[in-house]
Amino acid sequence: MSRPIILGIVGDSAAGKTTLTKGIAQVLGTENVTIICTDDYHRYDRTQRAEIGITALHPDCNYLDIMQHHLSQLRIGQPILKPIYSHTTGTFEAPIYIKPAKFVIIEGLLGYSTRGARDCYDVKVYLAPPESLRAEWKVKRDTQKRGYTEEQVLAELDKREPDSEQFIRPQRQWSDIVVSFYPSSEDEDQANGHLNVRLVLRPTIPHPDFTEIIKFGNGNSNSAIRLGLDRDMGKPVDVLEVDGHATLEQVNKLEQLICSDMPHLKSICDRESNPELGKIAGTTDETLQSYPLALTQLLITYHMLKATQIHH
Numbered sequence: 001m002s003r004p005i006i007l008g009i010v011g012d013s014a015a016g017k018t019t020l021t022k023g024i025a026q027v028l029g030t031e032n033v034t035i036i037c038t039d040d041y042h043r044y045d046r047t048q049r050a051e052i053g054i055t056a057l058h059p060d061c062n063y064l065d066i067m068q069h070h071l072s073q074l075r076i077g078q079p080i081l082k083p084i085y086s087h088t089t090g091t092f093e094a095p096i097y098i099k100p101a102k103f104v105i106i107e108g109l110l111g112y113s114t115r116g117a118r119d120c121y122d123v124k125v126y127l128a129p130p131e132s133l134r135a136e137w138k139v140k141r142d143t144q145k146r147g148y149t150e151e152q153v154l155a156e157l158d159k160r161e162p163d164s165e166q167f168i169r170p171q172r173q174w175s176d177i178v179v180s181f182y183p184s185s186e187d188e189d190q191a192n193g194h195l196n197v198r199l200v201l202r203p204t205i206p207h208p209d210f211t212e213i214i215k216f217g218n219g220n221s222n223s224a225i226r227l228g229l230d231r232d233m234g235k236p237v238d239v240l241e242v243d244g245h246a247t248l249e250q251v252n253k254l255e256q257l258i259c260s261d262m263p264h265l266k267s268i269c270d271r272e273s274n275p276e277l278g279k280i281a282g283t284t285d286e287t288l289q290s291y292p293l294a295l296t297q298l299l300i301t302y303h304m305l306k307a308t309q310i311h312h
């Protein structure tokens with residue numbers, strides 16, 4: 001019997017989880033995707049958290065046991081009755097019945113914090129923008145969408161830092177892919193659309209063979225697309241970097257590499273038939289479209305489709 005393919009997207013608040021999740025769901029077809037945000041498993045509402053003096057990042061502030069139980073149910077195709085936390089009101093709403101579609105994306109703060117939860121995913125992504133960019137994104141979103149002032153958001157970031165360090169960032173080690181969008185050093189204050197991406201590829205899942213990038217002579221340090229070896233949290237990894245100002249020709253080559261052994265992906269990575277590639281509506285309603293974003297979406301989609309072949 002077939003079971004859903006489960007993708008995890010974990011990272012700190014305003015690291016870009018919801019934005020990337022929406023983009024991947026769009027590529028896979030929203031009707032084929034169930035999206036779960038693990039903020040719904042908060043144990044306390046906004047007022048209670050303030051009274052107790054606990055942040056939403058602390059494991060004790062979340063029903064991680066229920067989250068893990070629900071994940072394991074979804075993995076075997078079973079429905080769940082999922083709680084709902086509203087970021088608009090800061091309170092809980094009536095739970096909803098959810099039956100998993102072919103693909104499930106689980107996004108949130110603490111998705112990899114227990115062994116049992118980690119075992120439920122087919123593909124694990126961790127989002128790690130530079131902290132300065134994350135702060136910028138969080139201020140923008142929480143002032144526009146969640147009713148906070150800039151001072152409140154900055155104070156909250158400070159208050160959360162010890163929990164970010166202790167509980168959020170260590171989860172990076174469990175991911176198959178670490179995604180970091182970052183501004184290039186020359187155009188520090190360029191619009192978001194020109195961000196570069198750094199993709200850390202752990203050997204925990206089989207990645208497409210990118211070594212041709214080096215053969216094309218494109219992998220050297222001056223190129224807009226670079227492949228190299230590094231260590232991440234002590235472990236050896238491949239690192240693929242794509243600059244925001246890479247040319248269409250360079251990007252096409254990389255897309256063809258990703259698509260070559262995945263027939264369904266071919267229709268997705270054809271820019272003429274799919275002009276939406278790499279386009280995302282950010283959670284503050286802006287439209288984002290860039291080659292680094294498109295390649296990131298494509299690589300993650302590749303892994304989800306690959307998992308379909310392995311498990312069906």
Ligand SMILES: Nc1ncnc2c1ncn2[C@@H]1O[C@H](COP(=O)(O)OP(=O)(O)O)[C@@H](O)[C@H]1O
Pocket residue numbers: 011012013014015016017018019020137138140141181192193195282283284285286288293
């Ligand atoms: N890849 C990206 N490129 C440019 N801006 C982004 C990107 N990802 C997120 N953002 C910005 O950061 C804000 C917060 O992102 P969001 O997806 O809501 O984070 P999270 O779900 O992790 O809390 C978005 O509203 C958007 O403005």
Ligand SMILES: O=C(COP(=O)(O)O)[C@H](O)[C@H](O)COP(=O)(O)O
Pocket residue numbers: 012013014015017018039046056057086087088090108109146
């Ligand atoms: O850190 C987060 C997670 O959301 P995200 O990862 O989307 O930022 C939120 O601050 C908490 O869920 C509390 O919500 P609120 O601050 O709205 O009460």
